[in-house]
Amino acid sequence: MKKSHRFYGHGIPHVKPEDLGGKLIVLEGADGSGRSTQIAELVNWLETSGRPTAQVGLKRSSLVSEELNKAQNGNVLSRTTLSLFYATDFADQLENTILPALKAGFIVLADRYIYTLMARDKVRGMDEKWLKNLYGIAPIPDAVFYLSVEPQELIQRNLAKNATLDYWESGMDLGLARDVFDSFLKYQALMGEAFRQLQKSYKLDIIDANRPVSAVTKDLHKKINAVLDRD
């Protein structure tokens, strides 16, 4: 039986919710929270059990990802522009990957979704009503898991992997601190707070991801099984 996906707002012109079956599962969390590792694991798990999957993530649209990267490297975009650029990237993947996959009954795994975009924009002082309207195009997922990791632990994981902290993941554009280390801690604390605010309105399931990968995986399998069994 098909369970249809409703949208947060108006949705997409000419797309009927009742045509959308499949499942939409979202993983949110900072860089270093284990999102990508868990998604790779989930794809493997679902596909070996015979379920087709599709994957999306931020800055992966064929339409604007290249330009968005270029603009971010030059650090020349103002906040509204950056926000709309990301929304364009999301909408392109929504229409070219997410919606067709849901129509075909796939399980769509999203490596970040509109919540990261909204949290980032909220931290930068964008109007919440404006964001809500903008992302009214998004289908409501079947489950959203937020992999929560303490900022100190995130620092350890990011440095172990890249030996450096990313400019944007440290919120350096906000001028919170001169030092990237201090800025990272402050920014991730703000992002954590923004996610907690979103949790209520958008029903995010917060998962303690300070724990080892296998423990988080076990949790996810259990919760996702419950979602898949729901209809």
Added chain:
Amino acid sequence: MKTFAELNFPGRLIAVEGLDGSGKSTQIYLLKRWLEAEGIKVYFSEWNSSELVKSATSKGKKRELLTPTTFSLIHATDFADRYERHLVPLLRAGYIVLCDRYVFTAFARDVTRGCPPDWVRGNYSFAAAPDLTMFFKADLEVSLNRILDGRPKLKFFEAGMDLNLSKDPYESFKIFQGRILEQYMAMSKEFKFVTLDANENVEKQQIIVRKLVSERIALKKFKRRSPLPLPPSLPYVAEEKEELEDKTA
């Protein structure tokens, strides 16, 4: 939607709107030339011209991979970039900013493409209203003929081919433009468009445009301050010397 004047910006924004082929670009260009000649601080900005966003937009258009939603969002991104990086700082610095198309173009086009009006308007709600919006209203036939006379190759989105109105690009263009005109007319009162007869000849229209602008905006206030004090140039020094010589004589 408040105007820049109502928001106490020192600058003023003038926008022109109308269908392709209504002659609005010619009119705003002539307005710009006049204001420049009058020594007024003026800046001109065109729809869909942000350097940053352009390559994405043209890629999307060429590959025909834009949907009504992405079409709307990518133009909003382009507008936001120009708005935040150019328009706002210039308006705060007391410029007269001339816009060839403003948010109303998006309101008309995107809604014609099927986007919900509140969604489109909400996305553009960061933008203030122009202090003067001139709508160039030509008979649909006149503007269609201006564009179609040379039988140009119409671009896919320009002709509204994404709407499946007709298999023939010229027929599609006509229907599409007609619907956009309806949208413009429906919002004309709400956004206080000043409607100009774009069937008139170019010179007569320009006289009306200039009159309208000088009635609405106290242009004197927007003049550049008397020439900046430049470092003494060579002829100037020579003059000084002559003066000195005169005194000693």
